[in-house]
Amino acid sequence: MIITIDGPAGSGKSTIAKMIAKELGFTYIDTGAMYRAVALKIKRKGIDPDDIRSVLKTLKETDIDLRPSENGVRVLLDGEDVSDLIRTEEIGKIASKIARYPEVRKILVQMQRSLGEKAKNAVLEGRDTGTVIFPDAEIKFFFTASPEVRAERRYKELKEKGINVSYVDILKEIKERDFLDETRKDSPLKPADDAIVIDTTGKSLSQVFQEVLQIIKEKT
Ligand code: C5P
Numbered sequence: 133m134i135i136t137i138d139g140p141a142g143s144g145k146s147t148i149a150k151m152i153a154k155e156l157g158f159t160y161i162d163t164g165a166m167y168r169a170v171a172l173k174i175k176r177k178g179i180d181p182d183d184i185r186s187v188l189k190t191l192k193e194t195d196i197d198l199r200p201s202e203n204g205v206r207v208l209l210d211g212e213d214v215s216d217l218i219r220t221e222e223i224g225k226i227a228s229k230i231a232r233y234p235e236v237r238k239i240l241v242q243m244q245r246s247l248g249e250k251a252k253n254a255v256l257e258g259r260d261t262g263t264v265i266f267p268d269a270e271i272k273f274f275f276t277a278s279p280e281v282r283a284e285r286r287y288k289e290l291k292e293k294g295i296n297v298s299y300v301d302i303l304k305e306i307k308e309r310d311f312l313d314e315t316r317k318d319s320p321l322k323p324a325d326d327a328i329v330i331d332t333t334g335k336s337l338s339q340v341f342q343e344v345l346q347i348i349k350e351k352t
Pocket of ligand 1: 141167227228229231258
């Protein structure tokens with residue numbers, strides 16, 4: 133069974149996807165981590181994210197792997213564990229830039245689809261997991277929340293990790309990333325027609341978790 137959760141940055145989809153996967157014993161597939169891993173590599177190589185030819189060349193020479201771990205997933209970039217290094221807003225922004233290219237998406241979507249097929253039972257989260265990667269997924273969710281609430285969550289998350297950031301900068305970056313993700317021509321961020329939309333504004337994690345779990349139970 134395939135469950136998909138799409139939505140913008142900070143909507144709570146990653147945390148809930150991990151919790152649901154753990155609860156059901158499913159494989160958790162973080163599709164955004166793969167865009168981020170490529171973004172980290174092109175940043176390290178000093179490649180301009182607008183230089184599609186170089187981005188594509190780099191991607192074709194890159195090995196990305198997701199390994200299940202105790203608290204979710206470890207991300208391996210050419211064998212190196214980059215799980216923590218990819219979690220900055222800067223890498224998120226570069227990821228959104230390279231995610232505009234259909235050629236980049238095609239390669240990553242193929243990898244993501246085959247990870248899901250191999251797992252058989254999986255929870256995928258991202259921007260296009262229910263619209264493009266698995267349009268026939270059994271259960272699809274789309275999470276939303278106001279930009280302010282999402283920025284607040286991201287701010288707290290980064291602060292807890294000891295990363296020094298300003299709320300105003302995060303809000304700005306979240307809005308910029310929303311704009312890039314919602315307006316791109318290929319696979320823009322939008323709910324699948326058959327997705328269940330959940331507004332997580334004002335809800336605690338455990339409330340959202342219970343709501344999602346209840347829906348899954350009703351549908352299976
Ligand atoms: O979800 P996360 O913030 O880690 O994703 C980083 C970026 O990768 C997103 O802003 C989006 O541009 C891109 N992405 C995508 N399709 C996905 C997952 C992520 O375009 N399925």
